[in-house]
Amino acid sequence: MTARIALLAGPTTYRGEAFLEAAQKLDLVVLRVVDTPAALASGARGNWLELDFAAQQDAIAALRRRHAQEPLAAVVALDDSATMLAAQVAAALGLPHNDPNAALAARNKWVMREALARGGVPVPTYRQVALDEDPAPAALEIGFPVVVKPITLSGSRGVIRANDAAELRAAFARAREIVRAAGYGPDEGVLLL
Known part of the structure; x- marks a missing residue:
């Protein structure tokens, strides 16, 4: 019997x-699961499944139902x-x-740095700053230059060095x-390090 796997991806994956x-070479059946905002998601179509990844419990329930019909x-x-x-x-x-806590740490720079620090791994001084906060106090505590780094974005998006307060204001705004x-709300933060 051919194995079926679910591949989860964002809509713009390359x-x-x-x-x-690779799946074809291994003779695997692929269920393509694509992150789609709830208002646009059309559910299942053959080997495609559109789910809103932000609604995690709903997405898990949908994949449970699919797994009950066609085991993954x-x-x-x-x-x-x-x-x-x-x-x-x-x-x-x-x-x-993967352990969901390890997946969270791999995805969230704040969680990863906290875990590394708890484990005794040297990490640069860092502070978490909410998007609606003033980053200046954290930067003064760390000392310039600082790096502004969004907590969950990847591909170096939004990673900007600031050498002084003026550059910090511009970097943080950017x-x-x-x-x-990228679709994140006000609870998303930025690291300064």
Whole structure:
């Protein structure tokens, strides 16, 4: 019997083709699960499933239902944005998976730095700053230059060095724009280090 896997990805992934080619070589059936805002998601169409990854419990429930109809052998994240959901879905289905806490740490720079520091791993001085906060007090505590780094974005998006207070204001404003354009709300933060 051919194994079926779920590949979870954001709508703009560039990795899908390589994974699909590899799956074909391994004779795997692929369920493509794409992150789609709830208002646009059309649910299931053949081997496609559109889910809102932000509504994690709903997405897990949808994949449980699909798994009950067509059992999955694995759940794989193609992108950074899908790592948490893939770990949670695989855990819920009793499949091999990354620990959801490890997936969170891999995705969230604040959580990772906290875990490294607790484990005795040297990390640079850092502070978390909410998008609607003034970053100046944290920067003064750390000392210039600082690096502004969105907590969950990948690909160096929004990572900007600031050598002084004026550059910090500009860098923080730019990082805030990038974070909001990526669809994150006010609870998303930025690291200063």
